[in-house]
Amino acid sequence: MSAMGYLATPSFIFIDEGASVTFSRRDFLKLGSLGAIGALTTSPFSRALAAAKTSDEFFIFIHAAGGWDVTLWADPRNERRGLIEPASTENTDTAGLRHWVDAPLGGGASSFALVHAPGSERVFGPGIGNLLRHHDRFCVINGLSMNTVSHPDGVAFSATGRHLQGSRVSQSSVNTILAHELGVSQILPSVSINFPSAFAGAELDRRAVPLSVGSVGTISRSLARSKLYDDEFDRRKVTALLASESQQLAAQSTYPEVLDGMALQFGGLDRMLNGDMQELFNEGKLKKAHPELNYKTKFHGAGAVSAAFALEAIKRNVLRCFSFALGGFDTHANNYKYQAMVQQDLFDLVAAILEQLDITPHPTKTASKLSEHAHILVISDFCRTPAINIAGGRDHYPNNSALVISPRFRGGLTFGKSDPDQLLPVEAKQFLDGRRAIAPPDLLATFLSAFAVDPRRYLRDGEVVPELLLHS
């Protein structure tokens, strides 16, 4: 193509330090084809892109591991109808359930009275716990069509929006995508504690690979330092030397970005090891910093430590995405009697997180609260069968619900539904491919789009549901 041809095509113009740099469409495509746009940090183009990716938003993802019973919170059922055998005093331990009020079921048993959100027509089950206080701030998605009853597949579908291919995850999980888009400049773009995080594809920045650990304590072991042989003075000198070596090698390199990144990480290490950053990874200190969280609950005491870590790391602006899992939901047998209690512990914890975010100032936006820029998504593998099995529990069922607490989503909304007799997802709206139930890819696409991330870049399926968003 002639030079004139280039000029005839649309161009992208970035202003950098007083000078305008023009990129032709072809240049743009060439750069894109390198698959490393984010890495080309030295060009004006990439700096412009990098600037666009800074963010003041924080994300918390929670996986209710095992598959929750949606009839106990989001999609409450307290009557026998069709396949549905509701939770009752015959199969549920109601002691300690603050929202459980007996309602006659027949045959001498009692189910629960629906829990009404004050000033609203929304109803919940008794598992909703303290989250009921914030009913006008969260959005519930019911009737999520799962098309699976396998744990690995359900987990992958909920977190990535795609079913497994064989045993492999074929799409990145939502926390990884957001860490890639908005978090690579953070010291910790994404930390994942037993959450089903997935990293797939070559187009994502590798810094977005979640730091997957079993507990916050695992990180602390990487940061522990002995004083038997050397001290902080020695280590800082070595780290400063290595940062300088990295910068020098970067200055001589054709592709300096990796070495530049390493120099930044040496700087980050200094921050992590010195000052009060160590407290972030110390369980005892986290508990002391957040006495309002309940570490002694029967089911999610360890999860409360993860929540404390999330709150502290977000407060200090070192993290973009934090994801963790809370177990105890896979109740096939008589452990089902604790299902409502496990849910109550979960939603109590979510409420406590939200209340802390409400009183914590944003680390970079003065006069803002953290809750104005923090976004919580709670997912599960699938839901549980409407019928009680012979062991007294519930098995896997291809329906699901999800919870979103975000200032970008409409609070006080319940979207989607399941049918009254079989608890299966029913049509929620007219999608581009026809009337159908909402599915995890739709929810994830909507979640990404709320932060100006184009879901088409990362998700094969899914359609943005504007009804869920505050400003669609």
Place this chain on the structure above:
Amino acid sequence: MCLALVSCAPAQIKPGPATPLQPTGVRPQDRAPKEPARLVPPEAYLRTYLALFGAASPSEAQKLARASDNGQLFDNWNDYLSALGFPDHRNDLPRANQTNALMVASFERLGIALCDRAVERDLRGPTETRQLFKFSADTDNISVFKTHFDILHRAFLGYPLDLAPADRAAKFYALYETIVLHHGEKGLKSRFTPAEAGWANVCYGLSRHPEFHLY
């Protein structure tokens, strides 16, 4: 007939002395790197650690690193595998090919443990049996330092010091001197002599060097 056959026979080409082929054009060889530096696969740098520090297996390295100090210098490999960039097949996480802050912190933790034990076992042992510190610990000027540093530089980074950026020896010598002075201060508690501490810190620097982990 015979005359006709002779006249049609091909001319004989007789062997002659070999002459160099003449170039038809000169084009400089393009040796510029075509992609950014990559992280050495964790399995490879773990194996390199084992070779450098004289451990036959990861479990032996763990035993050496822990010695009798429990978890002061090192806990166990399971605590570090994900942080060091190893793939996690349970969660389908790939092998890391870029560093991150936690990985850099883990390199430091590991490097310190291995270097401290190497100074204890190697530098304090007889010179002829040493694997890493094949020189005397006492170093009083930069030229002696350079000779010793070159040995470590070749061991860790795989090439002679002469080929490294010109000021590298001076930078590491400054580090060495600073540490020796620091460890000579009264009241500082360390199991190392000042010279040992100096070499241990040089070892930390090389085992965590960008050229050690990138290629």
